[in-house]
Amino acid sequence: MKTQTTLEEGRPDGGASGPIMRIRGLGHSYGDRQVLEGLDFEVGRGELMCIVGPSGVGKTTLLECLTGLRRPSEGEVLFDGARIEAPPRGLAIVFQDYSRSLMPWLSVLDNVVLPLRSAGVGKAERETTAREALSEVGLSDFTGHYPWQLSGGMQQRVAIARALAYRPAVVVMDEPFASVDAQTRADLEDLLLRVREHLGITVLLVTHDIDEAVYLSDRVLALGGKPAGIRSLLTVDLPAPREQVATKALPRFAELRSQVYRLIRDV
Amino acid sequence: MTRTPLAAAPPGVRRLVNRLLAILAALAVWHLFARGPGASSGFPTPGESLGSAADLAGTGAYWSNIATSVETALLGLALAVLVGLPVGLLIGANEHARRSTQLVLDFGRTVPAIALLPLFLLLFGATRDLGLVLILVSAVWPVIIQTSYAVGEISPQLRRVGRAYHLSRWHRLRYLIAPSMLPFVFVGLRIAATISLLMAISSEFLGGSDGLGYVLLQAMQVNDTHRAFVYSFTAALLGLVLNLVFVLLQRRVLWWHPSVRKGGAA
Numbered sequence: 319m320k321t322q323t324t325l326e327e328g329r330p331d332g333g334a335s336g337p338i339m340r341i342r343g344l345g346h347s348y349g350d351r352q353v354l355e356g357l358d359f360e361v362g363r364g365e366l367m368c369i370v371g372p373s374g375v376g377k378t379t380l381l382e383c384l385t386g387l388r389r390p391s392e393g394e395v396l397f398d399g400a401r402i403e404a405p406p407r408g409l410a411i412v413f414q415d416y417s418r419s420l421m422p423w424l425s426v427l428d429n430v431v432l433p434l435r436s437a438g439v440g441k442a443e444r445e446t447t448a449r450e451a452l453s454e455v456g457l458s459d460f461t462g463h464y465p466w467q468l469s470g471g472m473q474q475r476v477a478i479a480r481a482l483a484y485r486p487a488v489v490v491m492d493e494p495f496a497s498v499d500a501q502t503r504a505d506l507e508d509l510l511l512r513v514r515e516h517l518g519i520t521v522l523l524v525t526h527d528i529d530e531a532v533y534l535s536d537r538v539l540a541l542g543g544k545p546a547g548i549r550s551l552l553t554v555d556l557p558a559p560r561e562q563v564a565t566k567a568l569p570r571f572a573e574l575r576s577q578v579y580r581l582i583r584d585v
Numbered sequence: 586m587t588r589t590p591l592a593a594a595p596p597g598v599r600r601l602v603n604r605l606l607a608i609l610a611a612l613a614v615w616h617l618f619a620r621g622p623g624a625s626s627g628f629p630t631p632g633e634s635l636g637s638a639a640d641l642a643g644t645g646a647y648w649s650n651i652a653t654s655v656e657t658a659l660l661g662l663a664l665a666v667l668v669g670l671p672v673g674l675l676i677g678a679n680e681h682a683r684r685s686t687q688l689v690l691d692f693g694r695t696v697p698a699i700a701l702l703p704l705f706l707l708l709f710g711a712t713r714d715l716g717l718v719l720i721l722v723s724a725v726w727p728v729i730i731q732t733s734y735a736v737g738e739i740s741p742q743l744r745r746v747g748r749a750y751h752l753s754r755w756h757r758l759r760y761l762i763a764p765s766m767l768p769f770v771f772v773g774l775r776i777a778a779t780i781s782l783l784m785a786i787s788s789e790f791l792g793g794s795d796g797l798g799y800v801l802l803q804a805m806q807v808n809d810t811h812r813a814f815v816y817s818f819t820a821a822l823l824g825l826v827l828n829l830v831f832v833l834l835q836r837r838v839l840w841w842h843p844s845v846r847k848g849g850a851a
Contacts, residue, residue: 421761
């Protein structure tokens with residue numbers, strides 16, 4: 319089954335050790351207004367880390383610095399040992415606003431294929447990879463559709479497929495499930511856990527939803543204060559696999575949730 | 586409430602019937618006017634106009650005049666696009682240029698090109714060049730303005746997608762920038778096309794070079810209201826055809842745009 323393994327094998331970090339991302343003394347200010355200050359942390363290979371914080375705390379700025387879309391005013395971000403100046407090749411981003419991050423003039427398949435075309439992947443291979451990524455998110459039957467013919471949740475799945483087809487070592491997601499309804503949100507969360515389990519990718523997800531952060535994460539990075547810094551880097555010791563009802567019913571889930579809540583809210 | 590057969594008909598049929606009724610009503614009013622108050626000035630009835638239209642349509646001169654006017658309009662439009670598109674791109678791409686050219690653009694688009702006609706008539710005489718220049722100086726503005734506006738409308742989110750996924754320069758231009766700008770540039774083109782036709786015929790009418798405008802002028806000078814009517818209607822029909830062409834074109838090139846596509850919300 320050669321085609322089945324391409325998504326899993328093609329990634330650049332192929333089995334090296336040590337953290338995939340290392341953040342050192344990261345800070346950022348817009349003019350005189352300091353938004354982020356003194357962030358130091360590491361993201362392990364294959365880890366799912368959620369960055370959680372209240373709205374307006376600087377989560378998006380942090381994400382932009384982490385992905386190389388914005389140059390931080392202080393400190394540095396290392397990806398696989400190299401300092402990030404622009405978005406690195408081994409990193410894929412899923413944006414919050416799916417309706418603006420997909421191209422309405424391209425079919426679902428072409429949206430997923432385009433980055434691979436730019437990367438010079440051959441026609442047959444890029445189509446196989448894209449179809450595989452789309453089947454990974456359950457959209458095999460919608461390759462010929464256009465994004466605007468799909469529901470919000472399905473559009474976000476296209477964006478996730480685009481990220482997966484890019485064969486990244488790390489997928490960074492900016493509040494990916496914030497603009498869909500509750501049921502779709504739960505489905506997408508479980509989809510993410512399944513895909514991550516299957517492909518072994520590292521996921522860095524930014525959210526303001528504490529439940530979501532605790533439910534998904536191996537570790538939760540709680541962001542708070544002005545300027546924002548790390549309140550805590552919390553290991554989530556909930557059993558795997560996670561399950562929407564059972565996991566959230568655990569006393570430990572409630573404990574962790576209140577702990578994160580207090581970390582974020584108390585000044 | 587009484588239920589007439591028309592109300593029971595499917596909406597498409599009902600709309601068609603209503604439209605035909607409106608046209609019939611207009612024709613009736615026209616006919617009555619021509620028979621009554623308009624009779625003294627030789628105002629033709631719809632029937633008479635149809636007769637003169639049939640006569641004129643049998644002559645080669647009628648069609649070659651139409652062809653001349655349409656050709657001038659299209660050439661002028663091409664010229665306006667050729668100049669307007671790059672200028673619009675340059676202005677749009679540069680915040681500084683956008684601010685400093687604001688006044689010139691506002692001035693340019695408000696000066697009625699007809700006011701410049703005497704000057705151009707002196708410079709170019711009664712030639713097709715006159716029409717082309719007139720079209721250029723009036724139709725270039727919507728192209729420049731809409732194009733410069735379109736540059737600012739490329740979504741920052743899509744730009745970030747382009748950067749994050751390392752899209753090549755060509756792919757960014759072809760799949761990201763051009764389609765983002767097209768809806769806005771298209772509006773400019775459509776406005777410019779209407780202006781082009783209007784200016785082509787006006788320049789013939791006022792300047793006296795061959796074309797629909799010129800034969801209209803001739804018909805009026807010899808008080809041939811019947812023929813003048815047919816020429817005026819022809820000009821109006823050309824406008825309608827032009828509009829139809831653009832509606833169809835829009836469906837072809839902007840089929841994905843919310844204003845055109847069928848189904849799907851966001």
